[in-house]
Each structure stands twice: as structure tokens, then as C-alpha cells.
Amino acid sequence: MTRQLPSESDIPLHGWPPYSAIHRERIRAHAKHEAKGGSAEQTAWNAPIFLAILMEEVGEVARVFNEFALGEISEGEAQQLLYKELIQVGAMTAAWIDATEK
Ligand SMILES: [Mg+2]
Numbered sequence: 417m418t419r420q421l422p423s424e425s426d427i428p429l430h431g432w433p434p435y436s437a438i439h440r441e442r443i444r445a446h447a448k449h450e451a452k453g454g455s456a457e458q459t460a461w462n463a464p465i466f467l468a469i470l471m472e473e474v475g476e477v478a479r480v481f482n483e484f485a486l487g488e489i490s491e492g493e494a495q496q497l498l499y500k501e502l503i504q505v506g507a508m509t510a511a512w513i514d515a516t517e518k
Pocket residue numbers: 472473476500501504
């Protein structure tokens with residue numbers, strides 16, 4: 417069975433934050449990584465790369481806390497970066513869940 421790719425036309429189905437932002441991130445990441453064959457949207461459910469990418473994104477969440485604790489970024493920057501990285505965690509998680517269902 418062919419997996420349906422996330423698209424702009426799906427956004428009404430995910431029309432409120434943070435789901436809409438997670439869906440947009442899936443679309444953005446697919447467009448960025450598809451050409452090199454690295455899109456999570458086209459990765460098998462049991463591919464180890466899913467966990468590696470998800471852990472990378474979780475690590476980036478931790479880095480935001482570290483940089484804020486060390487005074488390297490302001491509270492506003494920390495909140496903005498945390499939002500972005502959590503959306504990326506959500507997008508990778510959603511793509512992986514989707515892969516397991518198809
Ligand atoms: Mg990230």
C-alpha cells in the first residue's frame with residue numbers, strides 16, 4: 417500500500433495549533449529531504465533512522481534548556497526555539513506513527 421504524503425489540502429483536517437503547525441512541518445521536511453531519499457514520509461516503519469532523527473530532535477529540545485540556563489539565549493528566544501523544536505518532535509512522531517499504520 418502506498419503511503420499518502422502530507423499536503424496543504426490536509427491542513428483543514430489539522431486546522432488548529434499545534435496540530436496544524438506539526439502538519440506544516442511534515443510538509444516542509446518532506447520537501448526538504450525527498451530529493452535525497454531521506455524523507456520520513458517515505459521511510460519504512462521499522463527503519464532505525466526514525467529513532468535516530470527523533471532523538472536528534474529531542475536533543476535539540478534539551479539544548480534549548482541548556483542554552484537558556486547558561487544565559488546564551490533570552491527567555492523569548494528560548495520559548496521560540498522550544499516551540500520550533502517541539503513541533504519538529506511532533507512532526508517526526510506523527511510521521512512515524514503514520515508509517516506504522518500503513
Ligand atoms: Mg530540530
